[in-house]
Amino acid sequence: MPYDGSNYSNNAFQAALAIAIKFESKITIATCLFRPPEEEPFYISEHAKIVDELKNNAITELAKLQKIAVTKKISIEARVMSCNSVVDTLTTFANANKVDLIVMGTRGRTGFKPLLLGSVSVGVSQYASCPILLVK
Numbered sequence: 001m002p003y004d005g006s007n008y009s010n011n012a013f014q015a016a017l018a019i020a021i022k023f024e025s026k027i028t029i030a031t032c033l034f035r036p037p038e039e040e041p042f043y044i045s046e047h048a049k050i051v052d053e054l055k056n057n058a059i060t061e062l063a064k065l066q067k068i069a070v071t072k073k074i075s076i077e078a079r080v081m082s083c084n085s086v087v088d089t090l091t092t093f094a095n096a097n098k099v100d101l102i103v104m105g106t107r108g109r110t111g112f113k114p115l116l117l118g119s120v121s122v123g124v125s126q127y128a129s130c131p132i133l134l135v136k
Helices: 007-023 046-071 086-096 119-127
Strands: 027-034 076-083 102-105 132-135
Touching: 007 027, 007 046, 007 102, 007 132, 027 046, 027 086, 046 076, 076 086, 086 119, 102 119, 119 132
Parallel strands: 027 076, 102 132
Antiparallel strands: none
16 A cells, blocks of 8 residues: 555555455555665765655654554554655565555645546556555
């Protein structure tokens, strides 16, 4: 379950909890952090510090979600992944780990109001080999 802290993502988490309860399944929740390659022409050492701070914030947020799941007796694993492409990272992870279902928000934090679906949800729905449940 991709998580970015948006309202859509929070709604998707609630849906994932309901599914996990009904089917006695495990949730893997993942946050992707963009990490620019050090060979980028405009890379500065501050990028790594910012990414580390974002990672710590993500770990804190995911820990809160883990506590919620544990109180409902749901097995949950949280991952913070560095990536260059959120879509590639999520779909590669889902395919490699034989994920049964991806539950995710229709849009994320940077979604534009006029768009029906966000670019990540569109990309994941196109490239993942398992079913996708998109939640508003």
